[in-house]
Amino acid sequence: MSSWFATPGALWALLLAGPLLLFYMLRHRPVRRRVPSVLLWAGAAQFQVSTSPFQRLQKSLSLLLMLLGLLALTLALAGLRVPGGRKRTLPVVLVVDCTASMAATELDGSRLELARARAGAALDASGDCLVTLLAWDGALRPASPPLSERSIARAALDNLVPAEFGADDAALGRALEQLHRADSDRRLVLVSEHMPGTLPPGTVFVSCGSPLPNAGITAASLTESAPGQSELFFGLEYFGPQAGIVVQTVLERVDVSEPELVDARDVELRAGVRRPLVFPAPGPGLYRLRIKNGDALEKDNAAYVRFAALPVQDVAVVGEAGKPMNRALEAIQQTMGILRVVPSASAEPRQTMFVIADPALAGTLPRLPAVFIAPSYPAGVTLGTEARADEAAARPARSFLWRGAGVPDIRIPKLKPLQGDRFMAPVLDAGPGTAVALVRRDDGTGLSDLALGFAPDDDVAGFAGKFAFVIFWANWFEHGRRLREPLPRGAATTREAVEVRRLLEMPGFEYRREGDDDWLQGNPGEALQLDRAGVYRFQGLAECELPVLGVSLLDAAESNTMQAGDLEYSEEDVASALESVRGEGESDNLDLRPWLALLAAALLLFEWFWFRRAFPVTTGQAPARGRDATAVRSRPSRV
DSSP states (O other): OTTTBSOGGGGGGGGGHHHHHHHHHHOOOOOOEEESOGGGHHHHHHHHHTSOGGGGGTTOHHHHHHHHHHHHHHHHHTTBEEEEEEEOOOOEEEEEEOSGGGGSEETTEEHHHHHHHHHHHHHHHTOSOOEEEEEESSSEEESSOTTBOHHHHHHHHTTOOOOSSOOOHHHHHHHHHHHHHHOSSSEEEEEESSOOSSOOTTOEEEEOOOOOOEEEEEEEEEEEEETTEEEEEEEEEEESOTTOEEEEEEEEEOSSSSOEEEEEEEEEEOBTOOEEEEEEOOSSEEEEEEEOSOOSOSTTSEEEEEEOOOOOEEEEEESOOOHHHHHHHHHHHHHTOSEEEOOGGGOOTTTEEEEEOOGGGTTOOOSSOOEEETTOOOTTEEEOOOEEOOSSOOEEOSOGGGTTTOOOOOBOSEEOOEEESSOEEEEEEETTEEEEEEEEOSSSSOOEEEEESSOOOTTSBTTTTSHHHHHHHHHHHHHHHHHTSOSOSBOEETTOEEEOOOOTTOOOEEEEETTOOSOEEEOTTSEEEOOSOEEEEEESOTTOSSOEEEEEOOOHHHHOGGGOOSSOOOHHHHHHHHHHTOOOOOEEEEEOHHHHHHHHHHHHHHHHHHHHHHSOOOOSOOOOSSSSOEEEOOOOOOO
């Protein structure tokens, strides 16, 4: 029975036929009587009640219609189907491009609107098949239930919207290849503005765009030309005829109540040449560059750069760190101004980076990353047996700490190699083991402390007394200084994972996009997926100097709207391509539920119409024919 009915349990509804028959046996049919006196009415009514109930079921069209309607409705609820009664063609996997460039304006709307129409035409030409609708926005995400009816897939097409970020063509090609390998007995249809390279065999490509000239902001960043002096950088590109265009740009500060105009320029753009724009940052703030000219794609006509001034970093030395270390701190303080040396006794623990050379403080966990100089060491790390390491030069590992220092020739006379079960990223190897390493904390913050298995004194030739030593420590303290600004400086792009660095005792926070009503919850150390361009405001970040962040497109591949139109669209060619790979398909159950539900509704409607016509509802009183004669008309009723 399960092969004929999707829900056999619904057949119990047929038992309702019993109460229906009982209802028709007991109901009082409306009868019109004219009597000379109301005294005789009781007798006529008693005569009707005494009539046999079974006689009321004879020649009852209303009862027959009601029973047939109940039967049809019950079979519909039970999911009556004919096994193997429907022949289908091969299933179709329909992939619709929903990246940012699909918002480009065509003659009849956006490219995505054109894609919906042409995808619908492709479904009509695919025959009677099951459809799986997928949206591509850098990842394939289901837009309809898998292997659903074409009507469901067509309705799901209307829910597709263009994303506010782009995707790599190579990634789309790999995704399509995986779909093809997963099940070759399916027809694969890609609806996009351009063909992303070579498609898997049998894939039907549906073009939905024409080449359009477009200018966009494809790069943005913040650069520091000198301590305390920053510049805003933007890169503009034009995709169109070689003659180029002139665009009007406006730089505004938007973290205030009303946007403040900072600069305005007319910029000449030529195809294939990125035009840089550099503005001196007048002060901390969120800056937005806008292209005022309207063009094919509006999403790339704005870009944000966040400039938050970094604090001067307090540094305290605990114990004897050696004269070279003290000289390096003094040089960085006097020349770069990025740190301030403070006594350890008066240091603020929440804002200070410590250089710990006192063995009594081994295992201490400060709030900011710290430096541990042998014989002190971080928790979970031990120092090996002291050994000579001056026979060969030390080997610097790839690390941000050597940026700008080159590859110095360092010779360490002796060291105690760093050991332990903690994750350590080597920074400098020497002799028998690791001399300098970044030790990852296990407190969930993701921070790393810097551990040295030797004392950086004057005996460390080629390191302690040269510029590489100062650059090394300047990079380290700059790293800690930047950790105190929770939000990223510079530009942030949509779909970029923004993470608020977790520090000790740092609570959660809230954020929302301007224009939205609800605040979203965030926790330090968890990635925030900001998929919509715009300005985001944060609250609860006590250490944040500028609690606002701008997110924009900044995607050169999506701005190139000239790459559309690889192939001319032809509905006949698409239908022919689908027909060529239609195949035998599979047999499927013929679902009778919609037809049975329609039949039940028609029967019930006809029964209602027939009853109203046979027994019209009237009001009023018949005219009297005599002084004592009384005409009584009963109103038809239906129990």
